[in-house]
Amino acid sequence: MFKRGTEKVKDAAKPAGERTRELIFERALELFRVRGFEETTMRDIARAAKVATGATYYYFPSKEAIVSAYYDRVQSLHAARVQEELSGKEGLRARLGMVMHTKLEILQNDRMFLGALFRYTGEPGHQLSVFGKGAEAQRKQSTELFRQALDGSEVSEELKQFLPWVLWLAHLGIILFFIHDESESQAKTRKLVDGVLDLLTTLLEFTNSTLVRPFVKPLERRLLGMLREAGWAEER
Numbered sequence: 001m002f003k004r005g006t007e008k009v010k011d012a013a014k015p016a017g018e019r020t021r022e023l024i025f026e027r028a029l030e031l032f033r034v035r036g037f038e039e040t041t042m043r044d045i046a047r048a049a050k051v052a053t054g055a056t057y058y059y060f061p062s063k064e065a066i067v068s069a070y071y072d073r074v075q076s077l078h079a080a081r082v083q084e085e086l087s088g089k090e091g092l093r094a095r096l097g098m099v100m101h102t103k104l105e106i107l108q109n110d111r112m113f114l115g116a117l118f119r120y121t122g123e124p125g126h127q128l129s130v131f132g133k134g135a136e137a138q139r140k141q142s143t144e145l146f147r148q149a150l151d152g153s154e155v156s157e158e159l160k161q162f163l164p165w166v167l168w169l170a171h172l173g174i175i176l177f178f179i180h181d182e183s184e185s186q187a188k189t190r191k192l193v194d195g196v197l198d199l200l201t202t203l204l205e206f207t208n209s210t211l212v213r214p215f216v217k218p219l220e221r222r223l224l225g226m227l228r229e230a231g232w233a234e235e236r
Contacts, residue, residue: 017059020049020051021060023049024045024046024051024060025060027049028040028048028060028066029110030048031045032067032110032113033109037112037115037116040063041063042057042060064120064126064127067117071138075138078145082099082102082145082148086099092150092153092204093201096150096197096201097194097197098149100197101190103175104186104189104190104193108186111181114179116128117175118176118179143167144164146164146167146168150163150164158221158224159220162224165227170196174189174193177192
């Protein structure tokens, strides 16, 4: 009860425009969750928020802009969860598992409209293209969480530079599988995550062995160079 009262006081302290924007945003997410992204219109959102349709377009020029704002929120929530829980995890497998599974927990109730994040993947100029400029900050934030999970591990410096990108790409595929997973509580996706991470950490242990390391290091350098040329890894 006291928490709700505190939230109301905080909301009242916000500028009217910010409160209106948040109201539109929250009502849009409610409709996306019930009807789906495709079936919901901007007029529906305005009606649910009890504001003029023009006001809705003022704060969000399109439904895609709302989804972009939603993913910004997801990234912020994910970063906060990782910062809170990562220090209590020991071992690379546990740290990577925490990063992956907390992302799925945050997305759990939004599978019905998450496809909107992938439908524009092939359009580099679109704000929702996960490979486009519009998502650059989100990509960097997400890869940074994987980089933090690798800190303190015995993984080579070369791997620490390009593995976050590999993990980011893997997590996109997992989210896509998650969207279509109809098993109870998406248990198949969680099992997939565990299987992938078990395989990856076993492979990393193998490549870090004294016998294999001299053969793997040149390949790591080559892969890192390719990522740098593509603009996906920075000089360190």
